[in-house]
Amino acid sequence: MTVSGTRTAAPTLDEVALRAGVSRATVSRVVNDSPRVSAEAREAVQAAVAELRYVPNRMARSLVTRRTDTIALVLSEPDTQVFSDPFFASIVRGLSRALAETDLNLVLLTARDAREQEKIGRYARRGHVDGVILMSLHREDQLPEVLAAAGVPLVLCGRPFDGRPVAYVDADNVGGGRVATEFLIAQGRRRIATVTGPQDMIAGVDRFQGHRAALEQAGRRLEPGLVAHGDFTEAGGARAMAELLDREPGLDAVFVASDPMAVGALRTLQAAGRTVPGDVAVVGFDDAAVAQTCDPPLTTMAQPLDEMTPLMTELLLQQIDGGPQADSRVCATHLVRRASA
Amino acid sequence: MTVSGTRTAAPTLDEVALRAGVSRATVSRVVNDSPRVSAEAREAVQAAVAELRYVPNRMARSLVTRRTDTIALVLSEPDTQVFSDPFFASIVRGLSRALAETDLNLVLLTARDAREQEKIGRYARRGHVDGVILMSLHREDQLPEVLAAAGVPLVLCGRPFDGRPVAYVDADNVGGGRVATEFLIAQGRRRIATVTGPQDMIAGVDRFQGHRAALEQAGRRLEPGLVAHGDFTEAGGARAMAELLDREPGLDAVFVASDPMAVGALRTLQAAGRTVPGDVAVVGFDDAAVAQTCDPPLTTMAQPLDEMTPLMTELLLQQIDGGPQADSRVCATHLVRRASA
């Protein structure tokens, strides 16, 4: 260890081999847990590895194994406020936790525009990553095609728009939207509005779809006046709620397709002098942390992220290992009752 | 392109060389923009590259150049809610934008505990990354030492606790705390409280320090009863504010060391029937997006993240290229007046 910042010369396989009194090949076998090694050899190597503080050079290894032990989380989003979305935060956290078990690393990539998507396509081809998890996908995004064509193992976070055979993990958003709305109906609410998510994202579409289905099943019709579109952000929710209040002052419930939006809606409602849940019942979606701390605490649909993120990595890993390409899972959502409805 | 997901065999340097009718060495020169290549050779190679859709194999290149074109953003944090912190989100966004210009990639790593910090140390040694940006550092963290000892180029987001010579980029947190408090004093507020950040993080310490300095300069004393410690989260801010209100019902202003905490404080204040800014003036810190949307919009200290993230990458790149090891920058903060004070 030198005084200046010079990187200490890293030991190589040969040095370990020399010290352990075996060949490079044997060291490699030990390091890679090959069974074809005698106990003594193994111990000698392990001792040498420990003494030398040997760490394999990942580049050299990747060059021959064609594996990088790196997977990419790609955000198809014009980066504005995605990062602040608690849903994104949960995914990253869950993924990084699931990956901590393995020795895979998580590369975060954002694709602001077509040019960047192209850059990511290039990056993913040629084995710079072993696989990709794609989230925050929009209807027109070409990335799944590009990646699939390049043969890059791929798992989508959220089902694809078309029925294309690709692996994905999703929450049951349709079911969630339905349950939330049914709950509002069961409460005896008469004029139930909704703030949807963006309609170019599948979660936005599906939750809205579930809402409509519940309404129709109860013999009601979806009234256009009771629908406003948001963008999954708090500000967007506040705006949409204002729109709704403007058009339909008599509404007495609202299903909001994400918690951040619901928080925004809450604020608008309170600013307009409505009590929650007295005048207006509010049900959100996500069960984000903020749902517990906002005022009143939010009744919301929980999606089992704890289940979903390990599933994504599992599906991806399995695919990397040559498993099925289009295995998918849909996870159940459930209602978490708090004070807003 | 085969029908199944088989990765199309990627062209290598040799194939390009063959097609262009030159040697491997020449192709490499063209790809790496070496000037020592004739115009014809360059054109021939470029044509071949385009036809073959050649992309260099990064692993092979890294093996010889000792560069990975990857930098790591390391979060030294028991991952709980860091990701939801808008400050973190802004840093990631800024960094990934700054890096988009180059062809560097951002690896996100979290170090939940000592074991993981060790893992990261191993990862960073042996050139798996060209450099590290370390954020969310706590007083006892060993990571800077480990990394510095390994000779890994390093830039801290926030100054180190001791005066150790290491590159960092920080906001002028002391100055910010002072300005915020002076502003409250100038308003004629008599009993000014503070909700601090965690005191094992430098930003928490410095902002508190600035607060105290302003008080003393105005001939006042820091009263322990007017100080509560938070953890930079909204829930923590709400809790601390409740504590404060409990101890000092007569307070008429509070400097809160982060915007998420300020939002929590706002909620507590309103729940306690205090008007803001009528009864209690509130000044936050960060100028996060939420500062504009909360009610009332938050008067807060802005730190110039737009300046800071490019600076971090610049400092790191410069260090990677063999530049100075301990160059640092402190960026000015400024007050953003909104409605809460």
Place this chain on the structure above:
DNA sequence: GCCGAATGTGGAAGCGCTTCCACGAATGTC
């Protein structure tokens, strides 16, 4: 018109690793 310098190019070495292959030793089988 000759010599040294500048210039473009190809050959070849080697980055650190995995893995195929061959080989000798140990084991099992009749």
Place this chain on the structure above:
DNA sequence: GACATTCGTGGAAGCGCTTCCACATTCGGC
């Protein structure tokens, strides 16, 4: 006790790339 197997090991090739070195060329200066 002779043979076929298995097992552990080392040698060596080679992953795709960069770069040093040597070798033509071409050029300008006298």
